[in-house]
Amino acid sequence: MQQKNIVQIMETLKQVYPTHTKTTLNRMRDKPDAFRILISCLLSLRTQDKNTEIASNNLFAVADTPEEILKLPVKKLEKLIFSSGHYKKKARTLKHVSEIILKDYNGKVPDRREELESIKGIGPKTANIVLAFAFGKNVLPIDTHCHRIPNRLGWVKTKTPVQTEIELGKILPEKYWADFNAIFVQFGKTICVPISPKCSECPISQYCPKIGVTRRR
Numbered sequence: 001m002q003q004k005n006i007v008q009i010m011e012t013l014k015q016v017y018p019t020h021t022k023t024t025l026n027r028m029r030d031k032p033d034a035f036r037i038l039i040s041c042l043l044s045l046r047t048q049d050k051n052t053e054i055a056s057n058n059l060f061a062v063a064d065t066p067e068e069i070l071k072l073p074v075k076k077l078e079k080l081i082f083s084s085g086h087y088k089k090k091a092r093t094l095k096h097v098s099e100i101i102l103k104d105y106n107g108k109v110p111d112r113r114e115e116l117e118s119i120k121g122i123g124p125k126t127a128n129i130v131l132a133f134a135f136g137k138n139v140l141p142i143d144t145h146c147h148r149i150p151n152r153l154g155w156v157k158t159k160t161p162v163q164t165e166i167e168l169g170k171i172l173p174e175k176y177w178a179d180f181n182a183i184f185v186q187f188g189k190t191i192c193v194p195i196s197p198k199c200s201e202c203p204i205s206q207y208c209p210k211i212g213v214t215r216r217r
């Protein structure tokens with residue numbers, strides 16, 4: 001029964017949230033460049049997609065390799081990525097990540113999760129986005145939306161995104177993995193929002209036990 005609902009829910013959400021053309025990162029899957037995807041993912045943290053796009057475009061017009069980012073004066077880098085927010089911290093992360101990739105990986109973004117996560121500033125979600133979007137690996141990038149919503153749906157009962165990735169990996173059919181993050185991020189930002197989700201407008205409300213939802217619209 002649960003498996004049936006997963007398929008029905010994924011098919012419904014796929015119709016409502018067509019992927020690949022919506023977010024900056026998803027559009028990058030069509031012409032994957034691992035370094036650009038990694039940098040855009042780092043810029044996308046704690047900001048809206050439109051800001052990620054502006055910052056990515058500004059930066060890539062000037063620098064889109066580890067060497068070029070390292071050569072940029074910090075103040076100039078901060079200015080280029082200003083729209084992404086937390087620009088000082090992000091500039092430091094971009095410099096560090098570029099330096100390690102150049103020094104330890106010969107300028108190429110590594111395609112193994114352990115190596116990516118060993119670089120300060122790259123967490124599990126960013127690593128999985130890079131593995132999935134740049135290298136076509138079958139992994140589940142889990143952010144706050146991808147953690148919260150499967151718990152509300154009763155698919156998993158987990159406390160952390162890492163646990164969610166493991167448990168979801170056991171029940172979500174693999175054909176949905178590539179688009180799962182993009183669909184759930186869009187759904188989590190618009191309908192199944194963190195506080196007071198819009199259950200009355202939700203296209204999958206009939207399947208949802210609304211676990212842990214105390215206030216809803």
Ligand code: SF4
Pocket residue numbers: 149152153191192193197198199202203204205206208209210211213216
């Ligand atoms: S019914 Fe409500 S809690 Fe369930 S998925 Fe939809 S918006 Fe989220």
